[in-house]
Amino acid sequence: MSAQTHTATRVTATRPTTARSSAGGRRTLRKVLWGAQILLAAFLFFASALPKFAGQADAVRTFDEIGWGQWLRYLTGAVEAAGAIGLVVPRLAGLAAAGLIGLMGGAALTQLLVLEPAWALLPVAFAVVFAAVAWDRRAESRQVLRLLKR
Known part of the structure; x- marks a missing residue:
């Protein structure tokens, strides 16, 4: 066998392995993102939206400090609850994540300008995860x- 034939055989033989490993990497990424989506959805729904709806003292005080009225507390809670539900529905996860990026941007700005600047890092970190979810689910989002x- 000539050196040229040997090289062609080796290159051809590695292509299926590369395709399999990239598909395996994509599946692993999707599983990791699903785990993050579920955890963030639970946090948004139970630890963030429900206290706003229930009128928990901390939530009421925070929105008083923001100064825009309690209607914003209910609106924020509704967006968080809708986003949390959307994150766990595969077809809606990308769109929910994209919407939640906007919410996290507003939360980060509010922390920086009105509340406690150090806490702005949390919504920024959430927004980064939501951006990864939105990117990963872009095909489903396009279909929706x-x-x-129509």
């Missing part, structure tokens, strides 16, 4: 948007 367009 196409259906809505």
Whole structure:
């Protein structure tokens, strides 16, 4: 066998392995993102939205400090609850994540400008995870948007 034939055989033989390993890496990434989505959805729903709806003293005080009224507490709670539910519905996860990026941007700005600047890092970190989810689920998001367009 010539050196040229040997090289061609080796290159051809590595292509399926590379395709399999990248598909395996994609599946692993998707599993990790699902874990993050579930944890963030639980946090958003139970630890963030429900206290706002229930009128927990800390939530009421925080929105008094923001100064825009308690209607914003209910609106924020509703967006968080809807986003949390959307994160665990595969077809809606990308769109929910994209919407939650906006919410986290507002939360980070509010922390920086009105409340406690050091706490701005938490919504920024959440936004980074939501961006990864939105990117990973972009095909599903396109399908939903196409259906809505009709």
